[in-house]
Amino acid sequence: MIAMVRRVDSSATTGTDQGRSRDQQGRADTPPKGQPASRVDVHEDTSVPVRGSSDVGLQAMVAREVESAAVDVHAATAAGGRNVSMPSPAELPVHRWERYELLSLIGNGGMGAVYKARDRRLERVVALKFLRVDDPRLVERFQREASMQARLDHPNICRVFEVGEVDHKPYIAMQFVDGKTLAEAAPSLSLFEKVSLIKQVALALHEAHRLGIIHRDIKPSNIMIQRGSEGGNQPLLMDFGIAHESRENAGLTETGAVMGTPSYMSPEQARGGSRTVDRRADVYSLGATLYELLTGMTPFGGTEVVDVLLAVLSEEPKPPRAIASDVPRDLETIVLKCLAKDAGQRYDSARALAEDLQRYIDGEPILGKRASLLLRLRRQYRKHRALFAIGILAAMLSTLLAGIGIRERVRSQRQAELAQRLGSEMKDMEWLLRSARQLPLHDLGHEKAIMRQRMQKLQSQIQRYGKEGEGFGHFALGRGHLALQEYPQALVELRAAQKLGVERPELHYALGLVLGKHFDQAMYEARLAGGGDWAQKKRKELVATYLVPALDSLRRSRATETVVSEYLDGVIAYYQQDHAGALRHAQAALVAEPWLYEAWKLQGDVYLEVALKQRDAGQYTEAEGSFAATVKAYEAAARIGQSDSEVYEGLAEAWVRQVEMAMNRGLSTASAYQQAVVAGKKLALADPTSVEAFIKQAVAAYFVLAYGVLTPEIQRACQVHAQAIMSMHTRNPYAQDAAANCLSLVAALQQAQGVDPQPAWFRAIELLESAVTQHPQFVWGRNDLASVRIILGQYQRRIGHPSAHDTLSAGLRGYLSVCSLDPTYRNGPANVLFAVSLLVPESQTEELISLLGRAEDYFARCMVVNSQNAQCFNNYFQIYAQAAQRESLAGRDPTRYVAKALPHLQASRRLGGKLLDAEQLAMLLYLVQARELVNKQQDPAPALAELHVAQKDCLALSKTDAMCLTLGAQAMWVVAQAAVQTGPATVAALEDARIKAQQATESPEKYPDAWQTLAETHVRLAQAKPLPARAPHLAQARAALDRAFAINKHHAAAQATEQRLARLMPTKATP
Secondary structure, rough: OOOOEEEEEEEHHHHHHHHOOOOOOOOOOOOOOOOOOOOOOOOOOOOOOOOOOOOHOOOHOHHHHHHHHOOOOOOOOOOOOEEEEOOOHHHHHOOOOOEEEEEEEEEEEOOOEEEEEEOOOEEEEEEEEEEEEOOOEEEEEEHHHHEEEEEEEEEEEOOOEEEEEEEEEEEEEEOOOEEEEHHHHHHOHHHHHHHHHHHHHHHHHHHHHHHHHHHOOOOHHHHHEOOOOOOOOOEEEOOOOEEOOOOOOOOOOOOOOOOOOOOOOOOOHHOOOHHOOHHHHHHHHHHHHHHHHHHHOOOOOOHHHHHHHHHHHHOOOOOOHHOOOOOOOOHHHHHHHHHHHHHHHOOOHHHHHHHHHHHHHHHHOOOOOOOHHHHHHHHHHHHHOOOOHHHHHHHHHHHHHHOHHHHHHHHHHHHHHHHHHHHHHHHHHHHHHHHHHHOOOOHHHHHHHHHHHHHHHHHHHHHHHHHHHHHHHHHHEEEEEEHOOHHHHHHHHHHHHOOOOOOHHHHHHHHHHHHHHHHHHHHHHHHHHHHHHHHHHHHHHHHHHHHHHHHHHHHHOOOOOOHHHHHHHHHHHHHOOOOHHHHHHHHHHHHHHHOOOHHHHHHHHHHHHHHHHHHOOHHHHHHHHHHHHHHHHHHHHHHHHOOOOHEEEEEEEHHHHHHHHHHOOHHHHHHHHHHHHHHHHHHHHOOOOHHHHHHHHHHHHHEEEEEEEEOOOHHHHHHHHHHHHOOOOOOOHHHHHHHHHHHHHHHHHHHHOOOOOHHHHHHHHHHHHHHHHHHOOOOHHHHHHHHHHHHHHHHHHHHHHOOHHHHHHHHHHHHHHHHHHHOOOOOHHHHHHHHHHEEEEEEEOHHHHHHHHHHHHHHHHHHHHHHOOOHHHHHHHHHHHHHHHHHOOOOOOOOOHHHHHHHHHHHHHHHHHHHHHHHHHHHHHHHHHHHHHOOOOOOOOOHHHHHHHHHHHHHOOOOOOHHHHHHHHHHHHHHHOOOOOOOOHHHHHHHHHHHHHHHHHHHOOHEEEEEHHHHHHHHHHHHHHHHOOHHHHHHHHHHHHHHHHHHHHOOOHHHHHHHHHHHOOOOOOOO
């Protein structure tokens, strides 16, 4: 089949035949001398730098999608290069292509590949660059890059021959270059050659600038050197992958994205503001490239990207002659003029730079002058004593000026200059931290430490600024805390600034965001404290405290030029609960500023709120769709803000709540749990000091374990999270709650291992009591405290502890207090029903009547809160299953309770699927029913058939579950009872019961009922067999009873079996 081609020739739009063979944006470190450049990098070095690199300044800091979309080619050397071997035919991007013959793979990456190819039509060698992804945005960038470069007709810019699409795969056909990068060629170049090459590149840049294209990533590795037609060195400017069209609204330019390579980027690029980046940014980068050629070093270096960016923003480069004394003074002047912090102090154009370089080559006086001493001193004062000069000026003017009007004008001018200078310094730091959040996932501790050092210095100087300056100082500190995501401290500083008279749109924007974050946190804590309905109740209180002033400030900040208006409108709509409006504005913000990952996060926040409301209302299908949209939005945010902990916090929360929803529906939690763990780990990497990462992982593990099978791996993970939380010595009640829940499940694991679990439960109770003491309205904390007491009570009952009934009763009272505190708490009624089911078996008659009455009341409440909650039906069913067992053991007819229980068992299965405790109690109920049918001399087969179905489901959920195996053995007693009293069928059924009971005793659980059942089975076998055959069964019954009493010395059923055993034991003859 011939490949279908859709092609756009560059000549069709430009009238030229331009191109390039590589779009390398790689490392600028120099390889061994003479080593050719023949590799292809898939923007590995232009991507956000890897932490710990010793040459961070030579790494790229570009946004992820551009990084992964571009595949850049180092041309092969004249000697043939080091091309990668050709992939197998199946791996080729296209087959039987009439236009091009693929010769070899030059480079390969996750998003694309570059091939050396032969143009069959024009008989020339080209480089073919393919894009593998089908994301329209990436395709648009890919094609935009080619179309921009195709417009450039200059001998020192690599040519693009063709842009097209073959078999739905976008490609660019480019010039194939034989040569080295400037970084690789530099050691063998003379000073004259270096200067000449930079001059030629400057002229090439001027041509790009003339057409409105800013390169934005000039560096030695993006300049290829090949032999020209006359034998000299010819530079070729490469890689327009992150180029920016300088005309307004060019389309895909990103404000807020740090585009370029740190050691070569201009200060305005480091701040992330594309609106301030013009041709002079390329002049700066070309100056940095010349600086490295002259000195062997980049202007700014460091072991961390943030250090490089900070130096670019605030430090002066060391003069080249201070590094290499043989650098000519005129060249030093040219370089330092290029590297001026203020773009207005640089060469106004690349052509002006080229002309001055030509003057140097010709031995003529250069026109460029370095910034004056006065200007440099002023910059140093701005850096080290930003307000020192202002303070002196203020004192002088206060003395000399008598006119009130003049003083007021000076005061206003002084305030404006002060605000500008402080704001500029803090803005640099904000962009620095924001840039760090776009680096590959890492701990931001280093960057935050730098920020805090600068803030501490500023704070120590606030008193020097005078009354006017103090307010702006607090404003700057508030912005710093906001950037650090330290919202309580930010609120204190911003309110202090406001109190001192600072009223600016920028202050209101910061204040609005901070108040909004306080509202979000308070709502999150309210949800942790008591669920969705409780959070909605608390919302009414929080609106007045945080939301009303937040919205007021956000509206007053609309005049702020640095804020994307659509994003601001989206935030306002979100807080007004206009979800559709918030999503619309967030999407519009991304159209305007594709790298504003905060707009993606805003969409995630909106979808999460919608999903939680749908879930709480039982609209599970709708909630699943909203949760999927939540995850998609947060993941999109994380692709840009790769180290922003708040993005991962939102993502982890989304997965945790999906685990919770699956748990309540009785569905598998495995997938959502794994995703919650992944997001939690990323959160911990981004911010190791945050307890939230461990809270979320602990809560997810607890949800899986509390309503599923006790998996040892997840139990151990839960224990690790609990220990991490406790090691932080946090007083955070929600962290204490998460740790306590994990400890309660760790206790279950210890129990299975034969270790006393009670200390772990007691520690959990201690943590929870502390949490609810601090926060009496902590609904979930009270609920979990009751739950731990219930679990402890169950264990105490199993071992025959005399406090078991009291512990269970305390648990019930705890659940009742939760429902009293929050009548709409959706899990409250279900938990009350569960506690009632545990108290029914050993209750006295009056207590039973009271418990059953309470069951009816709380089941009705359960239906009001959420009529689709499977746990409500399950727990209500268990109450009557236990009541039926109680009646049966007492010799009374259990039929009315059986009839009451069965419909709710079916409802539980319909809504929640198969739950382990439901199948256990289903076996118990059918056993009671079968036993009663035998007593009435009716056929128990239908009931036994249902029991076996439930046992199959039970063992599918937990193949070693002791209760399931024990009840299966007791079912065979019924079979034996229904058979002929001493016939073979009776013995066969009892032998089957013995095997099943033996299996139950081999379960990891220490389950006394299993040993009692084995003992009772042997007693019944002894009764069913002739006298001579009884002895072995009597001995084994004795041994089994001893094991049961070792676990629970007060086991009532074992005591009854012991009495029957005593009657069968042979009487010793009297001597």
